[in-house]
Amino acid sequence: QVHLQESxxxxxxxxxxxxxxxxxSGGSVSSDTNYWSWIRQHPGKGLEWIGQxxxxxxxxxxxxxxxxxxxxVDKSKNRLSLSLTSVTAADTAVYxxxxxxxxxxxxFSFDYWGQGTRVTVSS
Amino acid sequence: xxVLTQPPSVSAAPGQKVTISCSGNTSNIGNNxxxxxxxxxxxxxxxxxxxxxxxxxxxxxxxxxSKSGTSATLGITxxxxxxxxxxxxxxxxSSLIAALFGGGTKLTVL
Numbered sequence: 001q002v003h004l005q006e007s008x009x010x011x012x013x014x015x016x017x018x019x020x021x022x023x024x025s026g027g028s029v030s031s032d033t034n035y036w037s038w039i040r041q042h043p044g045k046g047l048e049w050i051g052q053x054x055x056x057x058x059x060x061x062x063x064x065x066x067x068x069x070x071x072x073v074d075k076s077k078n079r080l081s082l083s084l085t086s087v088t089a090a091d092t093a094v095y096x097x098x099x100x101x102x103x104x105x106x107x108f109s110f111d112y113w114g115q116g117t118r119v120t121v122s123s
Numbered sequence: 124x125x126v127l128t129q130p131p132s133v134s135a136a137p138g139q140k141v142t143i144s145c146s147g148n149t150s151n152i153g154n155n156x157x158x159x160x161x162x163x164x165x166x167x168x169x170x171x172x173x174x175x176x177x178x179x180x181x182x183x184x185x186x187x188x189s190k191s192g193t194s195a196t197l198g199i200t201x202x203x204x205x206x207x208x209x210x211x212x213x214x215x216x217s218s219l220i221a222a223l224f225g226g227g228t229k230l231t232v233l
Contacts, residue, residue, distance in 0.1 A: 037222070046125065046211060046224055046225070046226045046227040047160075047168065047211055047213070047224040047227070048224070049221060049222035049223065049224065052222070060220070060221075062221050062222075063219065063220060063221060064221075096167055096168075104173065104177075104179065105156070105158065105170075105173035105174050105177070106155075106156050106173070106174070106215070108155075108156075108158070108213065108214070108215045108222045109156065109158040109170060109173035109174065109213070110158070110160070110168070110170060110213075111170050111173075111179065113167040113168055113169070114167065115166075115167055116167055
Protein backbone atom coordinates (compact mmCIF):
# COMPACT_ATOMS: atom_id res chain seq x y z
CA GLN A 1 0.00 0.00 0.00
CA VAL A 2 1.40 3.36 -1.05
CA HIS A 3 1.70 5.88 1.77
CA LEU A 4 2.27 9.60 1.23
CA GLN A 5 3.49 12.01 3.89
CA GLU A 6 3.63 15.75 3.28
CA SER A 7 5.72 18.15 5.29
CA UNK A 8 6.22 21.87 5.23
CA UNK A 9 6.77 25.06 7.25
CA UNK A 10 3.19 25.67 8.39
CA UNK A 11 3.60 29.44 8.24
CA UNK A 12 5.00 31.44 5.33
CA UNK A 13 5.29 35.21 5.00
CA UNK A 14 3.67 37.00 2.06
CA UNK A 15 5.90 37.32 -1.02
CA UNK A 16 8.11 34.45 0.15
CA UNK A 17 8.43 30.97 -1.39
CA UNK A 18 6.44 28.02 -0.11
CA UNK A 19 8.34 24.73 -0.19
CA UNK A 20 6.72 21.39 0.55
CA UNK A 21 7.92 17.81 0.35
CA UNK A 22 6.05 14.53 0.10
CA UNK A 23 7.73 11.29 1.12
CA UNK A 24 6.50 8.23 -0.76
CA SER A 25 6.64 4.83 0.95
CA GLY A 26 5.32 1.48 -0.15
CA GLY A 27 5.84 2.57 -3.72
CA SER A 28 8.36 4.30 -5.95
CA VAL A 29 8.38 7.73 -7.53
CA SER A 30 10.32 6.02 -10.31
CA SER A 31 7.38 3.80 -11.24
CA ASP A 32 6.25 4.39 -14.80
CA THR A 33 2.65 3.63 -13.88
CA ASN A 34 2.33 6.27 -11.17
CA TYR A 35 1.68 9.97 -11.68
CA TRP A 36 2.02 12.37 -8.79
CA SER A 37 -0.11 15.43 -8.21
CA TRP A 38 -0.39 18.21 -5.69
CA ILE A 39 -3.87 19.34 -4.71
CA ARG A 40 -4.89 22.02 -2.26
CA GLN A 41 -7.99 22.89 -0.30
CA HIS A 42 -8.64 26.42 0.86
CA PRO A 43 -10.26 26.70 4.32
CA GLY A 44 -13.84 25.48 4.13
CA LYS A 45 -13.65 25.17 0.35
CA GLY A 46 -13.34 22.52 -2.32
CA LEU A 47 -10.35 20.91 -3.98
CA GLU A 48 -8.01 22.64 -6.40
CA TRP A 49 -5.54 20.71 -8.55
CA ILE A 50 -2.12 22.36 -8.53
CA GLY A 51 -0.11 20.24 -10.93
CA GLN A 52 1.34 16.84 -11.79
CA UNK A 53 4.75 15.27 -12.32
CA UNK A 54 5.73 11.82 -13.52
CA UNK A 55 8.80 9.67 -13.01
CA UNK A 56 10.54 11.35 -15.93
CA UNK A 57 10.04 14.76 -14.38
CA UNK A 58 7.49 15.76 -17.01
CA UNK A 59 5.11 18.27 -15.51
CA UNK A 60 1.64 19.68 -16.14
CA UNK A 61 0.77 22.78 -14.18
CA UNK A 62 -2.55 24.41 -13.42
CA UNK A 63 -2.52 27.47 -15.72
CA UNK A 64 -3.61 29.67 -12.82
CA UNK A 65 -0.42 28.80 -10.88
CA UNK A 66 2.01 28.01 -13.67
CA UNK A 67 4.06 31.21 -13.44
CA UNK A 68 4.82 30.62 -9.72
CA UNK A 69 5.02 26.85 -9.53
CA UNK A 70 7.75 24.26 -9.74
CA UNK A 71 7.31 20.55 -9.11
CA UNK A 72 10.17 18.11 -8.89
CA VAL A 73 10.87 14.47 -8.07
CA ASP A 74 13.88 13.16 -6.16
CA LYS A 75 14.35 9.51 -7.05
CA SER A 76 17.24 9.00 -4.62
CA LYS A 77 15.04 10.00 -1.68
CA ASN A 78 11.76 8.75 -3.13
CA ARG A 79 10.09 12.06 -2.58
CA LEU A 80 8.24 14.83 -4.34
CA SER A 81 8.69 18.55 -3.93
CA LEU A 82 6.58 21.63 -4.53
CA SER A 83 7.81 25.19 -4.71
CA LEU A 84 5.37 28.09 -5.00
CA THR A 85 6.84 31.58 -5.23
CA SER A 86 5.43 35.00 -4.31
CA VAL A 87 2.77 33.61 -2.02
CA THR A 88 -0.18 35.64 -0.78
CA ALA A 89 -2.98 35.01 1.68
CA ALA A 90 -4.86 33.35 -1.18
CA ASP A 91 -2.35 30.50 -1.01
CA THR A 92 -3.41 29.63 2.53
CA ALA A 93 -4.70 26.06 2.29
CA VAL A 94 -4.20 22.43 3.16
CA TYR A 95 -1.84 20.96 0.60
CA UNK A 96 -2.10 17.31 -0.39
CA UNK A 97 0.14 15.15 -2.48
CA UNK A 98 -1.71 12.42 -4.35
CA UNK A 99 -0.80 9.54 -6.62
CA UNK A 100 -2.59 8.05 -9.59
CA UNK A 101 -1.93 4.53 -10.79
CA UNK A 102 -2.68 4.24 -14.49
CA UNK A 103 -3.11 0.48 -14.07
CA UNK A 104 -6.28 1.48 -12.25
CA UNK A 105 -7.75 4.53 -13.88
CA UNK A 106 -6.23 7.54 -15.55
CA UNK A 107 -3.40 9.76 -14.37
CA PHE A 108 -6.08 12.08 -12.96
CA SER A 109 -7.95 9.60 -10.76
CA PHE A 110 -6.16 9.88 -7.46
CA ASP A 111 -5.79 6.55 -5.70
CA TYR A 112 -3.43 7.61 -2.95
CA TRP A 113 -3.53 10.72 -0.77
CA GLY A 114 -1.32 12.07 1.95
CA GLN A 115 -2.92 13.37 5.13
CA GLY A 116 -2.26 16.95 4.01
CA THR A 117 -0.18 19.74 5.46
CA ARG A 118 -1.69 23.04 6.50
CA VAL A 119 -0.03 26.19 5.21
CA THR A 120 -0.87 29.68 6.38
CA VAL A 121 0.44 32.75 4.60
CA SER A 122 0.64 35.61 7.03
CA SER A 123 3.09 38.22 8.24
CA UNK B 124 -17.28 29.02 -9.07
CA UNK B 125 -16.39 25.54 -10.31
CA VAL B 126 -16.56 24.49 -13.96
CA LEU B 127 -18.05 21.22 -12.70
CA THR B 128 -21.37 21.87 -10.99
CA GLN B 129 -22.55 19.84 -8.04
CA PRO B 130 -25.49 20.48 -5.71
CA PRO B 131 -24.21 22.02 -2.46
CA SER B 132 -26.08 19.53 -0.32
CA VAL B 133 -28.24 16.43 -0.37
CA SER B 134 -29.87 14.48 2.41
CA ALA B 135 -31.69 11.22 2.98
CA ALA B 136 -32.62 8.87 5.78
CA PRO B 137 -30.57 5.85 6.84
CA GLY B 138 -31.10 2.90 4.55
CA GLN B 139 -32.31 5.08 1.70
CA LYS B 140 -30.63 5.90 -1.61
CA VAL B 141 -29.19 9.21 -2.72
CA THR B 142 -27.72 10.47 -5.96
CA ILE B 143 -25.25 13.31 -6.47
CA SER B 144 -24.92 14.94 -9.87
CA CYS B 145 -21.91 16.54 -11.52
CA SER B 146 -22.49 18.65 -14.60
CA GLY B 147 -19.80 19.80 -17.01
CA ASN B 148 -19.29 20.24 -20.73
CA THR B 149 -17.73 18.55 -23.74
CA SER B 150 -14.24 19.70 -22.77
CA ASN B 151 -14.31 17.87 -19.50
CA ILE B 152 -16.94 15.27 -18.56
CA GLY B 153 -18.14 14.85 -22.12
CA ASN B 154 -14.81 13.49 -23.33
CA ASN B 155 -12.92 12.36 -20.24
CA UNK B 156 -13.29 9.87 -17.43
CA UNK B 157 -14.88 10.94 -14.16
CA UNK B 158 -13.77 10.06 -10.65
CA UNK B 159 -15.58 10.52 -7.35
CA UNK B 160 -14.09 11.16 -3.92
CA UNK B 161 -15.40 11.06 -0.36
CA UNK B 162 -13.99 13.41 2.24
CA UNK B 163 -15.01 13.09 5.85
CA UNK B 164 -14.22 16.09 8.10
CA UNK B 165 -10.58 16.39 9.03
CA UNK B 166 -9.44 13.67 6.61
CA UNK B 167 -7.99 13.49 3.14
CA UNK B 168 -10.27 12.63 0.22
CA UNK B 169 -10.69 8.97 -0.67
CA UNK B 170 -11.25 7.59 -4.16
CA UNK B 171 -14.68 5.97 -4.52
CA UNK B 172 -15.16 5.68 -8.27
CA UNK B 173 -12.80 5.92 -11.24
CA UNK B 174 -13.27 5.63 -14.99
CA UNK B 175 -16.91 6.76 -14.58
CA UNK B 176 -18.21 3.64 -12.83
CA UNK B 177 -15.36 1.41 -11.58
CA UNK B 178 -14.80 0.86 -7.87
CA UNK B 179 -11.47 0.29 -6.13
CA UNK B 180 -11.46 -3.12 -4.48
CA UNK B 181 -12.09 -1.87 -0.96
CA UNK B 182 -15.10 0.28 -1.87
CA UNK B 183 -18.45 -1.44 -1.20
CA UNK B 184 -20.92 -1.89 -4.02
CA UNK B 185 -23.32 0.48 -2.26
CA UNK B 186 -21.40 3.14 -4.19
CA UNK B 187 -21.93 3.39 -7.93
CA UNK B 188 -21.08 5.79 -10.71
CA SER B 189 -22.48 6.56 -14.12
CA LYS B 190 -21.98 9.07 -16.90
CA SER B 191 -24.22 10.32 -19.66
CA GLY B 192 -23.12 13.02 -22.07
CA THR B 193 -21.70 15.90 -20.08
CA SER B 194 -23.02 14.81 -16.69
CA ALA B 195 -22.02 12.18 -14.17
CA THR B 196 -23.82 10.76 -11.18
CA LEU B 197 -22.72 9.14 -7.94
CA GLY B 198 -25.23 6.82 -6.30
CA ILE B 199 -25.16 5.60 -2.72
CA THR B 200 -27.61 2.97 -1.49
CA UNK B 201 -28.27 1.68 2.02
CA UNK B 202 -27.20 5.00 3.55
CA UNK B 203 -25.30 4.83 6.81
CA UNK B 204 -24.33 7.55 9.24
CA UNK B 205 -20.71 6.89 8.29
CA UNK B 206 -21.53 8.11 4.77
CA UNK B 207 -21.96 11.66 6.03
CA UNK B 208 -19.20 13.51 4.20
CA UNK B 209 -18.43 15.82 1.32
CA UNK B 210 -18.37 14.21 -2.11
CA UNK B 211 -16.39 15.58 -5.06
CA UNK B 212 -16.38 14.69 -8.73
CA UNK B 213 -13.21 15.11 -10.72
CA UNK B 214 -12.04 14.90 -14.30
CA UNK B 215 -9.60 16.34 -16.84
CA UNK B 216 -10.46 19.39 -18.92
CA SER B 217 -8.96 19.24 -22.40
CA SER B 218 -9.48 22.94 -23.06
CA LEU B 219 -8.25 24.32 -19.76
CA ILE B 220 -5.41 21.76 -19.72
CA ALA B 221 -6.07 21.12 -16.07
CA ALA B 222 -7.65 18.60 -13.75
CA LEU B 223 -10.87 19.82 -12.25
CA PHE B 224 -12.99 19.08 -9.22
CA GLY B 225 -16.60 19.90 -8.63
CA GLY B 226 -17.45 22.29 -5.84
CA GLY B 227 -18.44 19.41 -3.59
CA THR B 228 -21.70 18.12 -2.16
CA LYS B 229 -22.35 17.70 1.53
CA LEU B 230 -24.32 14.55 2.28
CA THR B 231 -26.38 14.54 5.45
CA VAL B 232 -27.85 11.27 6.69
CA LEU B 233 -30.96 12.32 8.57
